[in-house]
Amino acid sequence: MEKTAIVILNYNGEKYLRQFLPSVITHSTNCRVIVADNCSTDNSIEYVNQHHPTVEIIKLSINGGYSLGYNEALRQVDAQYYVLLNSDVEVTGNWVAPVIDMMESDPAIAAAQPKILSFHQKNEFEYAGAAGGFIDTLGYPFCRGRIFNTLEKDSGQYNDIKQIFWATGACLFIRADIFHKMEGFDPDFFAHMEEIDLCWRINSAGYKVMYNGNSTVYHVGGGTLHKSNPRKTYLNFRNGLSLIYKNYSTLELYVKMPLRIMLDAIASVKFMFFDTFADGAAVIKAHFDFLRDLKRNYKKRRAAQQKKIRQAETIYRGSIVLEYFIKGKRKFKALNMCRTNQ
Known part of the structure; x- marks a missing residue:
């Protein structure tokens, strides 16, 4: 086993x-590098075979998005640690070792991420x-360095090691045995927020998710769906409801779900009148489709609740x-992060 x-x-x-x-190959010595192809129709596989013959290729039979794609691919990979890396990420020297060393030092650390810069x-x-990443009491995600669409400059303020709630799927380090124990990603998420759901289950199972600022990668972002794409808006709102x-x-469900639905309705109106009608319609469709799939989601809820051994920290x-829209707090440091379950 590698x-x-x-x-x-x-x-x-x-x-x-x-x-x-090429940067992944150069800066990832002593690591297997694998491309799992999700039924591409371009020349991706031909390029890898011709120019990088040491890179392993897994050909998937169907395109099930990020969630099912990784679930299927990782069943075929025997390793102690997986690093799930987006194709639009530039890595840097010594990006793997600090994170793996940190995880090796504490068996309770199940998943982690490096610093993600643009x-x-x-x-x-x-x-x-x-x-x-973190989420708030109503399940809305945010990050150190990014709240909604406000991005911070990197001035070394997060050059630390910190327990977090969720680690990004753009560059996700995870113990292989924990990934399979948690049964991987929820395939119904297809893409977007599936890593938050997985990390929530990891937290609830008594493990930790960490950030390590001693490792840095650069992410293009929006390689598949740009954040302004209505399809991404739909997936984020539908998956957000499934997540909570x-x-x-x-x-919590009885108290907070009505509040979440109300805020999503306000977001839909805002999209329609101040952004694009398509985004507003995407939010409405997300709610209808969540209700349509309620029976299937209920089975998943029962399974998740039965496996929970603690409230997620x-x-x-x-x-x-x-905090953001009413109080005008645009940066992470302005939040009172003592207000967590820790």
Whole structure:
């Protein structure tokens, strides 16, 4: 068994493989590098075979998105640690060792991420993950270095090691045995927020999720769906409802779900009148489809609740919507992060 396997899920990403795969190979000594292809129709596989013959290739039979794609690929990878890496990520020297060493030092650490900076603005945090993820009391995600669409400059303020709530799927380090014990990603999520759901289950099972600022990567972001794409809006809102429905306690669900639905309705109206009608419609469709799939989600909720051994830590007990839109708190340091379940 290899210690660390870097697995890049690829769909029509020849452009990014040409641009970023060489840096992964150069800076990832003593690691297996694997491209799991999600039924690409471009020349991705031909490019890898021709130019990087040491890179292993897993050909998936169907395109089930990020969630099912990684579930299927990782069943075929025998390693102690997986690194799930987006194809549009540029890695740097010594990016693997600090995170793996940290995980080796504490068997309770199940998952982790490095510092995620923007490829195009290298002194700025990137939207997907930044310096580690959290959620608020109503299940809205945010990050150290990124709250909603406000991104912080990197001035070394997060050059630390910190327990977080969720680690980004753009560059996710995870123990292989824990990934399989948690039964991987929820395939119904397809893409977006599936890593938050997995990390919530990891937290509830008594493990820790960490951030290590001694490792840095640069993420292009939006390689498959740009954050302004209505399809991404739909997935984020639908999956956000599934996320909290599965993982809230019964009391939390009764108290908080109505508030979440109300805030989502306000977001829909805001999208329609101040952004795009398509995004507002996407929020409405997300809610209808969540209700349509309620029976299937209920089975998942029962399974998640039965496996829970503790309330998840590092959930922010305030409302990030209130803090950001009403109180004008745009940076992570302005939040009172003592208000967590720790």
